Amino acid sequence: MLDCITLEPPSPATACVIWMHGLGADGNDFVPIVPELGLPADHSVRFVFPNAPTMPVTINGGYIMRAWYDIVSAELDKRADESGVRRSQSLIAELIAEQTRHGLAAERIVLAGFSQGGVIALQTGLRYPARLAGVMALSTYLACADSLGAEATTANRDLPIFLVHGSMDPVIPVQLAKMSRARLETHGYRVEWHEYGMPHSVCAEEVEDISVWLKRVLAI
Numbered sequence: 560m561l562d563c564i565t566l567e568p569p570s571p572a573t574a575c576v577i578w579m580h581g582l583g584a585d586g587n588d589f590v591p592i593v594p595e596l597g598l599p600a601d602h603s604v605r606f607v608f609p610n611a612p613t614m615p616v617t618i619n620g621g622y623i624m625r626a627w628y629d630i631v632s633a634e635l636d637k638r639a640d641e642s643g644v645r646r647s648q649s650l651i652a653e654l655i656a657e658q659t660r661h662g663l664a665a666e667r668i669v670l671a672g673f674s675q676g677g678v679i680a681l682q683t684g685l686r687y688p689a690r691l692a693g694v695m696a697l698s699t700y701l702a703c704a705d706s707l708g709a710e711a712t713t714a715n716r717d718l719p720i721f722l723v724h725g726s727m728d729p730v731i732p733v734q735l736a737k738m739s740r741a742r743l744e745t746h747g748y749r750v751e752w753h754e755y756g757m758p759h760s761v762c763a764e765e766v767e768d769i770s771v772w773l774k775r776v777l778a779i
Contacts, residue, residue, distance in 0.1 A: 560657065561609040561650050562586075566593060572605040574667040574692070574777045575658050577651065579609060579676025581698075583624045586610045589673065592761070596770045602779060605663075609654060611647070611675075627675045639702040644682055651683045655691075669776060671695035674731065674759065678702045681739075684718060685748075686710050693719035693776040695769065698759055700731055701739035707746060720750045721772045723765055725757035 564586040580588040586608035593606050611625040618630040628643025651670065659665055669692045672680035677699025684694035685707060699722075701707070720743060724736040733754065743750050751772060755762050773779070 560653060561612075563610065563654070564590060564608040566590065566606040566608075568603045568605055570601050570603040572661075572663065573603040574669075574779075575605040575607060575663055576669045576671055576695075576773070577607045577609065577654055577658075578695075579627065579651070579670075579672035579679050580611065580625070581672075581674035581676055582616065582626050582630070585625055589671075592766060592769075595766050596773065598770075598774075598779060604773075604777060604779070605658075607654065607658070609651070612650075614643075627679045639678060641703055644678060644702050647679045648683045648686065651679055652687060655683075655687065659689075665689035665691055667692055667777065669693050669695060669773065671697070672699065673697040673761070674699055681720075684720075685715055686712055687715060688712050690714040691718060693721065693772075695721045695772070697723055697761065697765070698725060698728060698731060698736075699739075700735045701742055704739070704742050707742070711746065716747060717749060719772075719776050720748055721753075721769070722750050723753040723755065723768070725755050725759060725762075727757060728759045730759040 578589050611627045613623050614626050615621040615623050616626050627647040629640035631640055670680040670684045677696040680694050681696050724733045726733050740750050753768050
């Protein structure tokens with residue numbers, strides 16, 4: 560089981576957001592955003608921020624860092640190490656199962672992630688066998704896209720997807736995110752798209768939009 564930072568809500572938890580960080584970061588990365596989401600003072604949403612495993616990352620000269628998968632090439636269509644993506648998918652599925660063992664329904668669980676973490680949120684959410692509340696994919700893209708049609712689960716065919724990107728992103732070009740959006744819509748998914756004038760980061764307007772979307776899908 561992954562090591563996680565967990566923020567318990569003021570009221571007994573009835574929902575959960577599992578939020579994955581990007582390459583080289585850790586679970587602390589998005590903790591400061593939670594107070595900015597404007598949730599009610601007595602909200603019941605648990606936030607879980609897992610730490611990715613450490614591994615050598617090829618594109619960074621084999622330097623060992625926290626990563627959800629190896630990046631083997633700068634080429635857009637060869638960016639993700641598929642075996643690593645699927646390994647992390649299994650790790651996040653275990654976290655979902657842990658939450659359900661603690662009494663939460665899967666349909667009250669949101670998967671969220673930034674960059675590499677967003678890849679894993681999409682990978683896991685679209686293939687998870689039980690209905691989830693939604694996927695929040697920030698500054699990211701769809702990996703393993705060619706297998707999605709065969710692997711997507713019926714339970715999450717109408718899963719709400721929040722897909723956002725910076726128009727000036729030098730790490731993951733916005734065009735790749737737009738291609739991912741088109742592929743998702745081709746498969747019939749409901750994608751809420753937002754584009755911001757920012758680099759590979761998070762901006763205040765985005766946090767406001769996250770708040771609106773999260774309150775909607777969790778009926779807060």
